[in-house]
Amino acid sequence: MVKFAIKKAFSILVSNDSKEDKYPIELVFSDRKTYRLLSDNPEITIIFKNRRAEWHIALYQGDGLLESYMNGDIDIVGDDALRKLIRMAYQVTKGKYYNLSNPLQAIRRIALDRKNNNTDWDQAKRNQVFHYGLPAEFFLLWLGETGGYSEGYWQTGKENLDQAQHNKFNYICRKLKLKPGIKMVEVGSGYGYMSILAAEKYGADVVNYGLVEEQNRIMRQWVSERKLNHKIKIVEKDHRELSNEPNTYDRYVSIGVYDMAGKDCHRDWIKGIAQSLKPGGIGLISTTGRMHSEPTDYFITKYIFPGAYCPSLAETLQLMEDYELTVLDIENLKYHYYLAINEWYERFIKSWDTIVKINPKLFNEQFKRKWSVYLLGSSEVFRTEHTNMSVYHIVFVKGKAQGFYSLTRDFLYPCVLPHEQSLRSNAS
Numbered sequence: 001m002v003k004f005a006i007k008k009a010f011s012i013l014v015s016n017d018s019k020e021d022k023y024p025i026e027l028v029f030s031d032r033k034t035y036r037l038l039s040d041n042p043e044i045t046i047i048f049k050n051r052r053a054e055w056h057i058a059l060y061q062g063d064g065l066l067e068s069y070m071n072g073d074i075d076i077v078g079d080d081a082l083r084k085l086i087r088m089a090y091q092v093t094k095g096k097y098y099n100l101s102n103p104l105q106a107i108r109r110i111a112l113d114r115k116n117n118n119t120d121w122d123q124a125k126r127n128q129v130f131h132y133g134l135p136a137e138f139f140l141l142w143l144g145e146t147g148g149y150s151e152g153y154w155q156t157g158k159e160n161l162d163q164a165q166h167n168k169f170n171y172i173c174r175k176l177k178l179k180p181g182i183k184m185v186e187v188g189s190g191y192g193y194m195s196i197l198a199a200e201k202y203g204a205d206v207v208n209y210g211l212v213e214e215q216n217r218i219m220r221q222w223v224s225e226r227k228l229n230h231k232i233k234i235v236e237k238d239h240r241e242l243s244n245e246p247n248t249y250d251r252y253v254s255i256g257v258y259d260m261a262g263k264d265c266h267r268d269w270i271k272g273i274a275q276s277l278k279p280g281g282i283g284l285i286s287t288t289g290r291m292h293s294e295p296t297d298y299f300i301t302k303y304i305f306p307g308a309y310c311p312s313l314a315e316t317l318q319l320m321e322d323y324e325l326t327v328l329d330i331e332n333l334k335y336h337y338y339l340a341i342n343e344w345y346e347r348f349i350k351s352w353d354t355i356v357k358i359n360p361k362l363f364n365e366q367f368k369r370k371w372s373v374y375l376l377g378s379s380e381v382f383r384t385e386h387t388n389m390s391v392y393h394i395v396f397v398k399g400k401a402q403g404f405y406s407l408t409r410d411f412l413y414p415c416v417l418p419h420e421q422s423l424r425s426n427a428s
Contacts, residue, residue, distance in 0.1 A: 002051075005058040007035055014038055016091035023084045030054060044085055045077040059104055062089060066299045070370045083376045090384040109298055116307040118262030121238055125211045127307035128260065132212040136191065137358050140218075142347035147191030147218070150256030150286055151337035151391050161343040164336070169194045169255075170201075174412055175284055175329070175395050176251050177405070178202035185209065185249045185276060187239045188257030192219030192232070199231035204251070208234045209242070242272030249276050252283035258316075259288045263309040267319055274323035277398040282405065283325070284395050288337070289313050290388045297377070304374045313392060320396055328405050329395040337391045338382035345375040 010025055014037045026042035027035040030051050036042060046065075048054050053073035057064040068074045069082075076082050118124040136147075143149055144162045152164030153171050172194065178184070180203030186195050189208040192215075198204040210216050216234050223232045239254075239261070252273050261269045273283055293312045301308055313330075320327060348355075348371065355363045381389045397404045 002054050002058045003029060003035075006054060009057070009061055010035075010037055013085075013088050013092055016088060021084075021087045021091045023088060025085075043078050044081040046085075047075040047077060049073050049075070060108075061102060061105075063105060063298050066373050070303070070366055070373065072365065072369075082372060083380065086373075086377050086380050087384070090380050090387055105298065109295065112298070112302055113263065116262075116301065118265045118307045121240070124238060124262065124265075124307065127262070127305075128211045129214075130306050131304060132190075133214045134362075135358055136214055136218045138355055138363070140191075141351040141354060142344050144343075144347070146193040148193060148340075149190055150340070151333045152340040152343075153333070153336055154339055161340065161347075164340065165193075166197075168336075169197050171412070172253060172255065172284055172286065172393070173198055173202055175393065176253060176282055177411075178204050178251065181205070182250045183207075183248070184251035184253065185242070185245075187242070187252075187254040188260070189219060189234075190215055190255075192222050192234075194253065194255060195219075195232050196222060196226055196228060199228050200226060204231075206232045207249075208232065209237045209239060210234060211236060211238060240268045240272055242276040243268075245276045247276075247278045250278055250281050252277055252281065253285075255286040256288075258285050259310045260305065260308050262307040266311050266315065267322075270316070270319040270323050270325065274325055274398060277325075279399045280404040281398045282328075282395070283397075284393060285316070286391065286393050287316075288389060288391050289316065290390070292388065294388060300374065300377075303370050310389070313390075316394065320394075325396045325398055326400060327394060327396050329393070329409070331393040332390045333393065334382050334390040338379055341375060341379040341382065345372070345379060348372075348375060 006027065010027065014022060014025060016022060022038070023043040024036065024038035024041055026037075026045045028045060028047045029035070030048045030053070050073055053068040056068050056073070060067070065074070069076055076085060078084070116123065116127055118127060139149070140147055144165060146162060146165040146169065148165035148168065151168060152159070152161060153167035154164050155167050159167060176184070176198075178198055182202075182204045184195075184198055184204045185207045186198075187209040189195055189210050192208065195206040195208055199206050208216075208219065210219070213236070216236065219234055223229055223234070258266070258269060277283060288310050290310055290312050291314070293315065294310075296305075296308050296310060317327060352368060381387050382391070395405075
């Protein structure tokens with residue numbers, strides 16, 4: 001019965017309509033019996049090391065497979081086999097969330113969502129630290145010199161990762177129409193590259209809201225190196241505390257963290273923006289999102305981003321309207337994110353031996369497998385044309401748009417000259 005359920009699941013996997021993203025699979029069960037799909041020359045071989053893995057996959061399907069792989073109960077063998085397997089899964093689902101039909105998985109999800117819900121401020125901080133509190137040395141090995149942890153901007157298509165990330169930050173500065181004396185708040189600043197660029201190149205005065213001390217530590221170091229302590233203030237505050245600063249800021253920005261707010265928390269996020277911006281103040285949210293609501297993958301919320309929830313674009317736009325934030329511009333940079341994550345994964349794998357040396361107990365084989373699933377899965381979700389996931393730049397103004405923003409977008413293009421160097425490259 002267990003083998004039958006597994007064979008049935010993989011038969012569905014190879015039934016996708018794609019002519020390119022379909023690969024022969026071999027299953028090697030714990031009793032060493034084999035089962036092949038599509039041909040006798042498998043490109044993906046899945047080796048079950050014990051009966052526990054077989055039961056876990058039979059009960060929890062795709063998430064059971066990923067958990068068993070992470071825990072070493074199965075091996076996935078073949079040239080780029082894990083990527084191919086994930087690619088096939090996205091092709092066969094065609095944007096549908098299949099796990100909703102699994103009552104066991106539904107129970108696990110409900111329990112997990114309640115445990116990690118960000119409406120509890122202390123839990124929200126624990127969720128942030130769980131991911132972003134990992135050693136900065138680990139992240140910077142594969143994120144690159146900017147520490148940018150979101151989409152890049154491949155203006156010419158020939159940029160390397162560092163240049164594409166710098167392009168993205170500079171592009172956002174231009175969208176915000178920054179100039180000397182502007183008071184800007186950034187929520188979830190990461191390692192601070194956006195704020196450094198805004199202060200150093202555009203003359204903005206910046207306040208950073210960041211809950212993760214490990215990120216704030218690096219940001220203080222970078223700010224000090226650039227001698228920008230008088231221009232950039234770092235505070236350890238929750239985004240909801242923006243409501244305590246009415247009509248304070250000329251500009252607002254958050255990059256890659258709005259989707260970390262969590263289910264039932266986005267209204268407070270938008271409300272805080274609306275209250276803290278001055279009338280006519282301009283803001284930008286860069287966020288992953290969907291065209292319609294859908295649960296975040298269980299594996300991601302359990303092992304990578306606890307409490308995360310990607311809202312639909314419609315949800316966000318409705319909230320902005322509720323709080324009189326007028327949308328000026330929406331740009332989809334989905335493919336730019338795909339290019340960035342591909343680079344991250346390649347750097348992650350190449351840097352693995354160095355990563356292990358940072359903390360061998362933390363960065364073990366289980367961690368490598370878990371993060372390989374995360375990075376490859378994220379890459380493929382942005383690559384696959386029919387998936388319901390994108391990354392949006394949403395530019396808005398508090399109040400009516402007339403008079404506060406340009407009538408055209410001519411000032412944005414070209415946003416970065418090919419010879420322009422990143423700030424970190426020029427740091428003394």
